[in-house]
Amino acid sequence: MKSIVGDPPCLLICGQTYTAKATILNRILNEQILRITNCSDNSKSWRPLRFRFGAERRSALTTLTDSFELLNGDYNPGTNWTVLPQRDVEIRQEDLSDPCTAQATTEVTLNHPLLATKVEIIVAPHNCPDLNITRLYSQYSSRMLPIIFYGIDKDYLSQEEQRELLDLRHLASDLPLLFLDCCPHTESPARHSQVDDDLGEDSAYDSNNEDLVARSVEDLESHNQGASSPSPRRPSRFHDIVHGQLRSLGFLTDPSEVPVFKGGMTPTEDDLHQSRLEKLYNMQGILMFVRQVLQLYLTRATTVLHDLHLQCMNMFITTAFDMQRDIQITPRRIDYARQREMELFESLKDLANQRQEEIRKLIQATIQDLKEPLLQEAENYQFEDLEISLDGELSQGKEIKGCTTQIQELVLNRVNKAVVDKLISSVDYLHDSFVGTLTRCLESLEKGEDGQQGETSASMALKQILNSAYQVEVTVRTSYSFVKVIWERMKEILQSMKPFKAPPIVDKDWKRKVAINLLNNLDESKLAKSICSQFRSRLNNSHDMFSSSLRQLENKHSGRLEKTEEQRMKVRKVHAPRLARLALDSTSLRDMVLYGMPKLEREIGRGQYGVVYSCRNWAGLTSLAVKSVVPPDDKHWNDLALEFHYTRSITEHERVVTLRGSVIDHSYGGDGCSPAVLLIMDRLQRDLHVAIKAGLDFPGRLQVALDVVEGMRYLHSLGLVHRDIKLKNVLLDKRDRGKITDLGFCKPEAMMSGSIVGTPIHMAPELFSGKYDSSVDTYAFGILFWYVCAGHVRLPTAFEQCANKDHLWSSVKKGVRPEKLNVFDKHCWELMQACWAGEPGDRPLLGEVQIKLQEIHERALDARLKMTKLRDLAGSKQAKTEDKGRPREV
Structure with missing residues (x-):
């Protein structure tokens, strides 16, 4: 370029x-x-x-x-x-x-x-x-x-x-x-x-x-x-x-x-x-070729420039969507993590409190199953750091205590592992229910702004909660009853007081005897109580640590989300409008280089923001309409540029009016005046307001309503909200099929600022609060459907009584809606009531609206067909009667 x-x-x-x-x-x-x-x-x-x-x-x-x-x-x-x-x-x-x-x-x-x-x-x-x-x-x-x-x-x-x-x-x-x-x-x-x-x-x-x-x-x-x-x-x-x-x-x-x-x-x-x-x-042909190549170079430059603008613009919109999603989803993720951890904590605590008897039986069964293999392992055990002869004699009598301790440790370690494995199997179902989703949720929350994993204290606390069963220990003190411990200690003292008592031979029988003695003296009740106590203690500590870490994480994200909202507003109010205006300039320059200035003919319409003229042909297209808009200031320029971007970025759809191009007329109004922006689009026959006044029949009006719903669904699928659905923004082609036009207020949800826009009678109540979503289009369609069913364009009686716009808005917020007319059947009235429900969540999805509309349309077609048959039958009977009344010719 x-x-x-x-x-x-x-x-x-x-x-x-x-x-x-x-x-x-x-x-x-x-x-x-x-x-x-x-x-x-x-x-x-x-x-x-x-x-x-x-x-x-x-x-x-x-x-x-x-x-x-x-x-x-x-x-x-x-x-x-x-x-x-x-x-x-x-x-x-x-x-x-x-x-x-x-x-x-x-x-x-x-x-x-x-x-x-x-x-x-x-x-x-x-x-x-x-x-x-x-x-x-x-x-x-x-x-x-x-x-x-x-x-x-x-x-x-x-x-x-x-x-x-x-x-x-x-x-x-x-x-x-x-x-x-x-x-x-x-x-x-x-x-x-x-x-x-x-x-x-x-x-x-x-x-x-x-x-x-x-x-x-x-x-x-x-x-x-x-x-x-x-x-x-x-x-x-x-x-x-x-x-x-x-x-x-x-x-x-x-x-x-x-x-x-x-x-x-x-x-x-x-x-x-x-x-x-x-x-x-043919010098004229040579000159035209030179102009052609120069146009080609200019077209390339403007195309590269416009593609760059579009790429940046789409990046801004995508960034705004990501920011909005981050702002909406992060608090929900924190609440979800807190809720799921509490459910996990309560489940594990219930396991420790109410299943002590089950754990005792589990320990008893484990020891019984483990007894014989454990005794064989004890017989073959080789002592460490002790001098023992081949005959099993000890060099010093006091080393018998060390041998006993090593055998006890062997037995207790094996018992501890077996008990823990059994205990883990009883809480494994919690891993499937909680660990996967909760762990991923915490990892996403704990990622730093650069995408790298940050402090993971909450995740560590969660792991400690889940690993509480692994960390229980079985010791001699926790496995023996108090009486048995005192008795064994007294026997050791009495044995040591006997004079000239030879130390025992440490052979397989001695090792087996020590192991049997330990297993027989294990107290399953005390062991179960000790395990549950350890489990609860570690569980409470991990839960407290998790709650503290999650609060710190919430505070950290709260500050980050405030900055994110500031950045989103800056993208929406500063960067995106400026870039959209540059994109409008570049694409208008390209269209001007390629196709020249469109020739405006007679005026065919006039609106709040511009005048619409007919155009015979431009860029190889015929039967066009040119909307001339003169933005008075930067704010209107930015709004127009954004409107053009969103409209031009929409893939051609049969239910949305296609914008063919744009040209900026810098010669408009002379020096010191704002240039005029000419938006070129397909010219259609009339709008729905004119069609209803002209007497379009009920099935035809219902077909247009179906077309409007289809167009709205397409816009919503692209993340766009129209925000100004009304009769005059629905144009009809030669076959009386509808197309949505005038996307002046159409924006992606992430780029909406909560501004109050639209036509007052079609505006949903939540528009006045500044917090709304795509359901405002469903509300506006409900009002439009009232006119479709009424068959006239007069204001509803409830709205005619409003003296001004503020009075109308106040009435709408209080729940005032158009009245039911005698021509409405049950299905039509229920559909429009559902569409203009006061709460956005109570309004049906457009897919549901389309299904109900199709049923209403089919019934209307059947009724028209029956009326046609009856009319034809009545006409034939009248003709026969007239024939009978005439005198026969002789």
């Missing part, structure tokens, strides 16, 4: 021969800059030429890449010439020894009005393998905007020329080409030979020879006159061969499909990419 705006245009002249290129250049500049002699010139090698604006005529050899002038002792830049000297154009044999000179470009400066507009002309080289057209295009297209001409002065294109065109098309695939039919030179070769022999090789280019200059100008004029007359080439052969070759290469379409540019016509969007074939003398 930057290159299109900043780079100058460049006319790139290519062709089959040097003669064709020279002819095109002379025709464009309207003077003979290059001499055209005979066909022998086409066998020579000619340099690329670059024509630029300059105060005086000057030519010099320069490098192709950076335009550095070459200094050559044998060459002096020419300044005093009329026709470009041949030595500046031709590549001679001696030039081939120097690569710089052989590949040099002749840069020419001319004081010409075309070049004064910063346009440059590049003539492609001829017979230069190292300087082909593809290299030339690649070099200049990076810093200029090429407009490509291709001269044809033969009856066919050679294989090499076809390959050259295909290479050029590959490089410039998105650019059209103008093929120019260049008439051949009409002078005889003998005359040229005689001139060359008499005057020498360079004398024809000598500006001091006035006779030759005059003769050259006369030759150019006679050539131009000859070009406007029938060409000596056979037209049928040229048309059949060259045109067929260009079609096969993909440049041209069928001749009957190629439009001919005429004065005042504007190319369509498809025309901008279409290559063309014109006669060289």
Whole structure:
């Protein structure tokens, strides 16, 4: 886009021969800059030429890449010439020894009005393998905007020329080409030979020879006159061969499909990419092609700019939706986490309080199942850090206590693990019910603003709640009764007081005996009580920790959501309107470049914010309506830009009026006045208000109501709320099918500010509070449906009594609604009552409304069919009666 705006245009002249290129250049500049002699010139090698604006005529050899002038002792830049000297154009044999000179470009400066507009002309080289057209295009297209001409002065294109065109098309695939039919030179070769022999090789280019200059100008004029007359080439052969070759290469379409540019016509969007074939003398066609390519460049720039605006605008709307969802869903997530954790806590606490007896039985059964495997494991247990002989004798008698302790630890560890596993199985169902959703909810709440996981104290507390069953411990103190502990301690003291008592042999029997003694002395009741006590203690601690963490999390999100709401309001009130206005400017500029200003005809309507005119055709479309809006200030500009964006972004739907384009008329009202925005849309026959006054029958009105519901459902599916559903905003086509129009108040829910907009009689009560959603359209449809069923456009009696708008709003908030008329049947009255219910949650969904409307519509069609049959039957009976009353002819 930057290159299109900043780079100058460049006319790139290519062709089959040097003669064709020279002819095109002379025709464009309207003077003979290059001499055209005979066909022998086409066998020579000619340099690329670059024509630029300059105060005086000057030519010099320069490098192709950076335009550095070459200094050559044998060459002096020419300044005093009329026709470009041949030595500046031709590549001679001696030039081939120097690569710089052989590949040099002749840069020419001319004081010409075309070049004064910063346009440059590049003539492609001829017979230069190292300087082909593809290299030339690649070099200049990076810093200029090429407009490509291709001269044809033969009856066919050679294989090499076809390959050259295909290479050029590959490089410039998105650019059209103008093929120019260049008439051949009409002078005889003998005359040229005689001139060359008499005057020498360079004398024809000598500006001091006035006779030759005059003769050259006369030759150019006679050539131009000859070009406007029938060409000596056979037209049928040229048309059949060259045109067929260009079609096969993909440049041209069928001749009957190629439009001919005429004065005042504007190319369509498809025309901008279409290559063309014109006669060289048709200067108007050449000018139209240049305008076409420049339009193409401008269209690309405005399209890129508009696409960028749309992308940013959609990003803002998506961001506003995300912000609104975050504001709405975060408090609900916190409440959900608090509620589910409380349910989990109560369930686990109930398990610990009420199931102690079940846990005791569970422990008893576990010990019974575990007894024999545990005794075998105790027999084979190898003591650690104790010196025991192979016979099982201890080196010191006091080490018997260490052996007993290790056996007890082995037994208690196995019992502890088995009991915990059984206990976990009793609370596993809670994992399925609570853990998944609650854990994900907490993780989403605990994510930082950068999306990374932040402090997870609440999640850790939840894990501690769920792991309470894993953390219970079985010890000797908790597993023995108090009496048994005292008795075992007394036995140990008495055993130690016996004199000369040999320590026991620590063998398998001793180990088994110790293990059996421990298992027999386990108190299941005390063990169950201890487990439940530990469970409750850890559960309470984890619950308190979770509640504290959740409060901290709630405070953190409260501050964050306040900032989010500020950002959302800034997006809605500042960024989005500004960007929407830029998008309106860019798309209006694009439509203006492509299609021009629409021609306004008679006025067909007038509203609060603009005037509607008819338009016969624009952009290839017919029967259009143009809404002219003049925004008085920035606020109205922003509102209009947002309206246009939302309307234009809607995919074409048969129940919503399509906006075809927009143009900004900056000349409206003169200097100092706000420009007018012209919104172009399809023109329809009438609105529903006029149709009801004209007597549209009841089934037809119901069909329009169904169309309105379908259009509303489509808008709501896109997240848009219309906010101004009424009779005059429903247009009817030729078949009396409805379309919703005037999306001036239509906005996404996330972009609504709670402003009070709409037509007073159709406004829902919650609109006055500023907090509303898409159900306001359902309310407005209920009022519209009242008119549909009533068959007239008079105000309801309840609303006629309201003196002003404030009185009307007050009555609506108090519950005043339109009255029931005698023509209403039960189903219609119930439907409109449901639609205009005071509470938004009590209103039906539009899908339900559509189903009920279809049933009402089917009954109305059946009733009309019956009435038609009865009318036909009554007519036939009357005809028979009249026939009986007539006297018979004898």
